[in-house]
Amino acid sequence: xxxxxxxRPLYDRPPHAGTPAALxxxxxxxxxxxxxxxxxISLEVPAGSFYGIxxxxxxxxxxxxxxxxxxxxxxxxxxxxxxxxxxRQPLEAKKLMxxxxxxxxxxxxxxxxxxxxxxxxxxxxxxxVVAGRVADLLAALDLQNDAGTLVVDYSxxxxxxxxxxxxxxxxxxxxxxxxxxxxxxxVSAANIRSILDSYVASGGTVIVSSHVMDLVQRMCDHVAxxxxxxxxxxxxxxxxxxxxxxxxxxVQLVGGRSHTEGLEWLRTS
Amino acid sequence: MVAxxxxxxxxxxxxxxxxxxxxxxxxxxxxxxxxxxxxxxxVALVLLRNAPQDVAYAAVVLGGSAAILGWGIVPVVxxxxxxxxxxxxxxxxxxxxxxxxxxxxxxxxxxxxxxxTSLVALSTVATWWRGFLPALAAAAGAALGVLTCxxxxxxxxTATASLxxxxxxxxxxxxxxxxxxVLMGPIVAGVGQGISGSTGFLPVLAQTLSWTPLGxxxxxxxxxxxxxxxxxxxxxxxxxxxxxxxxxxxxxxxERALVTPPYAGSGKRKGGKPGLLGILPAVPAGVVMAxxxxxxFRDPRYSGSLVVIPLLPVVLVFQGTQTGDFTSLAFLxxxxxxxxxxxxxxxxxxxxxxxxLHLASGVRGVADRLGRALACLAFALPVVLVFAxxxxxxxxxxxxxxxxxxxxxxxxFTGLGLSSVVSARYTVAVPLPGESPFKKPPxxxxxxxxxxxxxxxxxxxxxxxxxxLLIAQLVTGNALFGWINLAAGACLGTGLFVAGxxxxxxxxxxxxxxxxxxxxxxx
Numbered sequence: 166x167x168x169x170x171x172x173r174p175l176y177d178r179p180p181h182a183g184t185p186a187a188l189x190x191x192x193x194x195x196x197x198x199x200x201x202x203x204x205x206i207s208l209e210v211p212a213g214s215f216y217g218i219x220x221x222x223x224x225x226x227x228x229x230x231x232x233x234x235x236x237x238x239x240x241x242x243x244x245x246x247x248x249x250x251x252x253r254q255p256l257e258a259k260k261l262m263x264x265x266x267x268x269x270x271x272x273x274x275x276x277x278x279x280x281x282x283x284x285x286x287x288x289x290x291x292x293x294v295v296a297g298r299v300a301d302l303l304a305a306l307d308l309q310n311d312a313g314t315l316v317v318d319y320s321x322x323x324x325x326x327x328x329x330x331x332x333x334x335x336x337x338x339x340x341x342x343x344x345x346x347x348x349x350x351x352v353s354a355a356n357i358r359s360i361l362d363s364y365v366a367s368g369g370t371v372i373v374s375s376h377v378m379d380l381v382q383r384m385c386d387h388v389a390x391x392x393x394x395x396x397x398x399x400x401x402x403x404x405x406x407x408x409x410x411x412x413x414x415x416v417q418l419v420g421g422r423s424h425t426e427g428l429e430w431l432r433t434s
Numbered sequence: 435m436v437a438x439x440x441x442x443x444x445x446x447x448x449x450x451x452x453x454x455x456x457x458x459x460x461x462x463x464x465x466x467x468x469x470x471x472x473x474x475x476x477v478a479l480v481l482l483r484n485a486p487q488d489v490a491y492a493a494v495v496l497g498g499s500a501a502i503l504g505w506g507i508v509p510v511v512x513x514x515x516x517x518x519x520x521x522x523x524x525x526x527x528x529x530x531x532x533x534x535x536x537x538x539x540x541x542x543x544x545x546x547x548x549x550x551t552s553l554v555a556l557s558t559v560a561t562w563w564r565g566f567l568p569a570l571a572a573a574a575g576a577a578l579g580v581l582t583c584x585x586x587x588x589x590x591x592t593a594t595a596s597l598x599x600x601x602x603x604x605x606x607x608x609x610x611x612x613x614x615x616v617l618m619g620p621i622v623a624g625v626g627q628g629i630s631g632s633t634g635f636l637p638v639l640a641q642t643l644s645w646t647p648l649g650x651x652x653x654x655x656x657x658x659x660x661x662x663x664x665x666x667x668x669x670x671x672x673x674x675x676x677x678x679x680x681x682x683x684x685x686x687x688x689e690r691a692l693v694t695p696p697y698a699g700s701g702k703r704k705g706g707k708p709g710l711l712g713i714l715p716a717v718p719a720g721v722v723m724a725x726x727x728x729x730x731f732r733d734p735r736y737s738g739s740l741v742v743i744p745l746l747p748v749v750l751v752f753q754g755t756q757t758g759d760f761t762s763l764a765f766l767x768x769x770x771x772x773x774x775x776x777x778x779x780x781x782x783x784x785x786x787x788x789x790x791l792h793l794a795s796g797v798r799g800v801a802d803r804l805g806r807a808l809a810c811l812a813f814a815l816p817v818v819l820v821f822a823x824x825x826x827x828x829x830x831x832x833x834x835x836x837x838x839x840x841x842x843x844x845x846x847f848t849g850l851g852l853s854s855v856v857s858a859r860y861t862v863a864v865p866l867p868g869e870s871p872f873k874k875p876p877x878x879x880x881x882x883x884x885x886x887x888x889x890x891x892x893x894x895x896x897x898x899x900x901x902x903l904l905i906a907q908l909v910t911g912n913a914l915f916g917w918i919n920l921a922a923g924a925c926l927g928t929g930l931f932v933a934g935x936x937x938x939x940x941x942x943x944x945x946x947x948x949x950x951x952x953x954x955x956x957x
Contacts, residue, residue: 236947236950237951256796256798259795262794264794266794269787270788271788272725272788273788274728274733274867276703276709278705278707279709283725284791284795286711286718286720286721287718287792287797288718288796289717289718291716292716296708312704312705313703313707314703
């Protein structure tokens with residue numbers, strides 16, 4: 166694990182925080198054909214925070230996270246992880262990050278065990294360290310009994326868990342998880358949450374995207390609301406929700422809730 | 435409702451084409467191929483009108499039987515049937531069974547195989563245009579025959595649906611299907627010889643088949659024309675009964691399939707077996723190699739081409755015994771070298787979005803390229819060496835060995851270098867992970883053709899020195915050229931291999947995100 170380069174000036178360090186940002190993105194924008202997916206998003210994720218990114222479907226969450234993690238080249242803007250520019254020094258930046266992308270395939274003809282090993286060894290880790298961590302991760306995520314099964318035969322939730330394990334194996338300083346709880350059963354979700362909680366407690370930073378507001382409100386200390394490719398609100402969860410529940414505040418910010426008395430015909434009585 | 439289902443099928447077809455103009459080009463190519471085949475058959479059937487009755491009879495019945503047999507067999511082995519109107523997708527809609535059957539059956543006619551079969555079947559009307567009654571009988575027979583084809587295919591796919599949805603079955607059947615495909619030449623030749631050896635046998639076979647469900651629909655018109663109303667009527671009944679029984683079977687199977695979704699589970703297995711990942715050195719290039727090698731054996735899209743290699747000498751030796759001339763065996767080693775080396779030129783396209791792991795891990799481009807190339811080399815090198823030496827053992831021509839080795843090794847290493855560059859820069863349309871190697875891949879057919887063809891031309895230019903030296907040896911008979919060839923193949927090959935891996939690695943470092951974006955289009 167490399168330390169952030171100390172004598173390198175950090176880009177646009179937020180004036181309010183004494184701690185350096187784990188992830189700092191400035192003016193990220195991306196256009197696909199005629200559609201602007203992300204329209205200039207700037208965000209500071211303080212180190213040691215549990216950061217939730219919420220937004221309706223198609224808000225640009227996945228596109229933003231892909232650009233912040235080096236998977237999708239932005240049209241405009243910068244992303245800096247612990248002082249390392251993701252797009253100027255991609256190899257250094259990627260060492261600091263563990264990524265769980267949404268909607269990508271895995272090398273699913275490997276067994277679950279092999280896939281986690283592969284992710285670790287690809288990063289040049291020592292074989293024995295990898296072997297030890299693979300066993301720990303399989304146990305923590307309750308996958309020991311299926312470790313020798315091909316990932317292609319896994320259920321959706323198991324696939325999500327094995328992808329999460331692949332993102333954790335190199336003990337990154339920043340975890341970027343796109344929809345980590347989708348299709349995961351409640352018991353496993355609770356396990357994952359406690360893993361993430363203790364990771365944050367030990368100084369790591371987690372960014373999760375989700376559209377389950379309840380989960381974000383309970384789990385995260387910071388939250389950003391994204392819609393239509395723009396940032397609508399960001400800050401600590403308590404600041405953003407301003408006394409209301411996060412869900413109500415979200416609907417209020419994003420709009421589009423229809424308060425009509427429609428669908429009368431759907432009433433059975 | 436039937437009209438709705440047909441409209442749905444047409445809309446799906448049209449929207450598929452709207453995704454990109456290249457899709458249309460690909461469809462046009464497939465259409466042209468089918469059109470050529472159909473046109474030939476139609477012309478042949480029209481010409482048969484002037485042939486003696488028994489010849490026309492035998493040809494139509496045998497051809498028709500083969501068509502029904504084909505519609506019954508291909509869906510099982512190819513597991514690449516058109517599932518755009520998969521009945522499972524209609525489970526939640528309460529469509530009356532009768533209308534669903536009619537809609538799905540007619541929907542099966544839309545599409546290239548269905549249209550082609552229908553056109554050819556209808557041209558038997560021209561063959562039996564020897565009077566009003568025979569023509570009418572031919573039309574009825576053709577309609578029954580085509581419907582039998584389609585319903586039979588549906589019965590077979592529905593019956594094997596739960597079997598076919600198991601991954602293991604899909605993998606195995608896809609690989610097994612390669613074998614007859616590669617051996618097509620010898621099989622056809624063998625059958626052709628058998629047939630020409632016993633011409634008198636064919637009319638008898640046709641006569642027998644005409645009483646079975648396979649041949650009955652196609653024989654009605656011929657019997658009418660020959661003035662045998664009794665057998666004609668009976669065969670019409672046989673065909674109708676066959677269609678009725680098949681439709682009933684389909685209905686029963688469909689009813690059952692709609693309430694019991696296929697179960698594709700498999701047993702649990704504990705870990706503790708890292709496989710090749712535990713054996714090869716734990717450096718990025720080494721683990722990429724281990725992963726690629728694992729895929730060569732576990733992914734049918736890769737192992738399909740592995741199955742072809744041992745069959746190549748079989749085909750070439752067979753061809754040799756037919757003609758008594760074994761010169762084509764000289765191409766065995768270079769050809770295998772080429773096939774294997776070129777097979778990794780679409781590696782990133784095969785990964786599809788799983789490539790994101792390499793990108794997210796910050797694997798250096800060179801390590802990625804080298805690992806993939808070494809995985810292919812691990813078995814390609816022994817195969818090529820065995821084939822090259824085997825040629826000399828077989829022919830006793832040991833003077834040819836150095837030249838053979840030079841060209842083969844040159845092709846192998848140069849090809850691997852070139853593939854490393856190509857797969858780092860261009861994506862091609864390949865079957866998606868988990869799909870049958872025979873499935874028509876989504877995506878840009880035009881670019882695929884351009885990349886494949888362009889790559890071939892470049893490879894030919896790159897191995898030109900070795901080819902020239904081989905020709906020089908053949909012309910002059912001077913063994914020295916062979917030894918120079920061996921040296922040239924080894925040196926040039928390794929040089930280009932290293933250059934290719936480095937250039938490919940550089941491009942991958944620079945363009946990784948763009949490459950991921952390209953493969954994400956087809957998912």
